[in-house]
Amino acid sequence: MITESKALAEILARVSPLSPRRATLAECVGGFSTKAYTATVPLPAFDNSAMDGYAISSADLEKGKRLRVVAEQPAGLDKNLNVQPGETVRIFTGAPLPTGTAAVVMQEEVERNGEFVVLSAQPQNGEFIRRRGCDLTEGQEILARGQRITPVVAGLLASQGFAEVEVGGCVQAALISTGDEVIPPGASCGAGQIFESNSTLLAGMLKQLSANVISVAHSPDNPAKLRREIDSAAANDVLIITGGVSVGERDFVQEVLRAAGAEIDIWRVAIKPGKPFLFGRLKNCFVFGLPGNPVSAFVTFLMLFRPAILKLMGASGGAFGLAKIRCELSEDVLNDGDRVHYFRGRHEAGRFSLVGRQESHALFGLSRCNGLLRLEANGHLKAGSAVDIETWE
Numbered sequence: 001m002i003t004e005s006k007a008l009a010e011i012l013a014r015v016s017p018l019s020p021r022r023a024t025l026a027e028c029v030g031g032f033s034t035k036a037y038t039a040t041v042p043l044p045a046f047d048n049s050a051m052d053g054y055a056i057s058s059a060d061l062e063k064g065k066r067l068r069v070v071a072e073q074p075a076g077l078d079k080n081l082n083v084q085p086g087e088t089v090r091i092f093t094g095a096p097l098p099t100g101t102a103a104v105v106m107q108e109e110v111e112r113n114g115e116f117v118v119l120s121a122q123p124q125n126g127e128f129i130r131r132r133g134c135d136l137t138e139g140q141e142i143l144a145r146g147q148r149i150t151p152v153v154a155g156l157l158a159s160q161g162f163a164e165v166e167v168g169g170c171v172q173a174a175l176i177s178t179g180d181e182v183i184p185p186g187a188s189c190g191a192g193q194i195f196e197s198n199s200t201l202l203a204g205m206l207k208q209l210s211a212n213v214i215s216v217a218h219s220p221d222n223p224a225k226l227r228r229e230i231d232s233a234a235a236n237d238v239l240i241i242t243g244g245v246s247v248g249e250r251d252f253v254q255e256v257l258r259a260a261g262a263e264i265d266i267w268r269v270a271i272k273p274g275k276p277f278l279f280g281r282l283k284n285c286f287v288f289g290l291p292g293n294p295v296s297a298f299v300t301f302l303m304l305f306r307p308a309i310l311k312l313m314g315a316s317g318g319a320f321g322l323a324k325i326r327c328e329l330s331e332d333v334l335n336d337g338d339r340v341h342y343f344r345g346r347h348e349a350g351r352f353s354l355v356g357r358q359e360s361h362a363l364f365g366l367s368r369c370n371g372l373l374r375l376e377a378n379g380h381l382k383a384g385s386a387v388d389i390e391t392w393e
C-alpha cells in the first residue's frame, strides 16, 4: 500500500498530454487551451453609444437646451458624423460615436418635436459613451496556455474573431462495472441484488470533465467475461473499472488485467474511503480500478483519476486539484485510522459540517454533500478550526 501523494505523483509521471487538436468555438468549451491567446481586437472596438439616444457636444451639457437633429447614426455602419454646438445626432446602442460627442442623452430624457429635441434632464459629461479599449486592449492575454475554456472565455474568443482554437486532445473513456450482485437500473432486482449505480455516477463525472464516454459495460465476476470487456475497452485512452479490485476470491480485475498484458503500477492506496485502488496500463490505455463502494469510487475519482485526465487534456499543473474554500469547522473531527481520510460534508456560509454516515456505501449521504475535508492519519481538528474544504460543485 502506498500513500496518496506517492500514488498521485506516480500516476501523473506516467500520464502525458494527448496530441492537441483544433476545435471550433462550439466544441472547445470544457477543453484546455494548448497555447496562449492575446487580444487582437480592443473591446469595445471603437467609441460607441451605450444607449438609444442623442449625441450632444460639450457646449450643450445643460438641461432645457433645444437642439436640432441633423443626422442619424445607426449601428453597423460608420457614417463618420460630427456634432456641432446647437445640434444633435440621433444615435443607437452600439453605433459609432460622431466626433465632438461629449455625452449621449438617452431618449427617455428628451422631448422630441419634429427635427428638434429639448433636454429634459441635466446631462453629465461622458455619459453613455463606451470608449474604445476600456474593457480590453490589444495585446492583453485573454487565455493562458493550459487554462480551461469556459463559455465566457469561448465568447471572448468569438469577440476576437477566432473561429477555432487549439485545445488539448479529447479523452476517449470506457467504463466497466463488475459484480454478480449488481443489475442495471430498469431491470427487476431480486433478493440479494442491488442496482448498478457507479456507471451512472462516473459517466456523469467524466462528462463534466468533457471526456467522451465511448462505452459503458458490465461484467459479472467471471474472468472470461471480464477479459472480453477489458479487451474491447482497451482501445480508449482511459478505462475505469469499478468493483472487483480488492482482495476477495471474487475480485478478478487485477488478475484479468495482468493476463491481458497490463502493467499494474499501483494497487492499494492509503486513502479512506478508497483503499482498493488500482492503476496500470494496457497497451495505450490507462486503466484505473476504482472501489465498488460508490463513495470510495467518487473520492478516488476526484483525488487520483481527475488529475490524470486533466493532465491528458492539457490542463496546466495548477489546475489539477479541486477548488478549495476556507471554512470554520462546526464540530470536532478525529481521524483515528492510519490512512488519510476524506470526510464528506456541506459548506454553507463559511461553515463546514459533516453530513451522513461516513461510510463508503452511503450514497444518499454523499448526495447531500458539497465538500470534502481532508484529514491526515491520526489527525484531530477542533470545532472552530479554519479548514480548506475541497469542493466539486
Ligand code: AMP
Residues within 6 Å of the ligand: 177, 178, 179, 181, 182, 194, 195, 196, 197, 198, 199, 242, 243, 244, 245, 246, 276, 291, 292, 293, 294
Ligand atoms: P467490490 O469492490 O466489488 O468488493 O464491491 C464493494 C461494494 O460495492 C459491494 O457492496 C458491491 O455490491 C458494491 N458495488 C460494486 N459495484 C457497484 C456498482 N457498480 N454500483 C453500486 N454498487 C456497487
Ligand code: MG
Residues within 6 Å of the ligand: 178, 179, 180, 221, 243, 244, 250, 292
Ligand atoms: Mg464485487
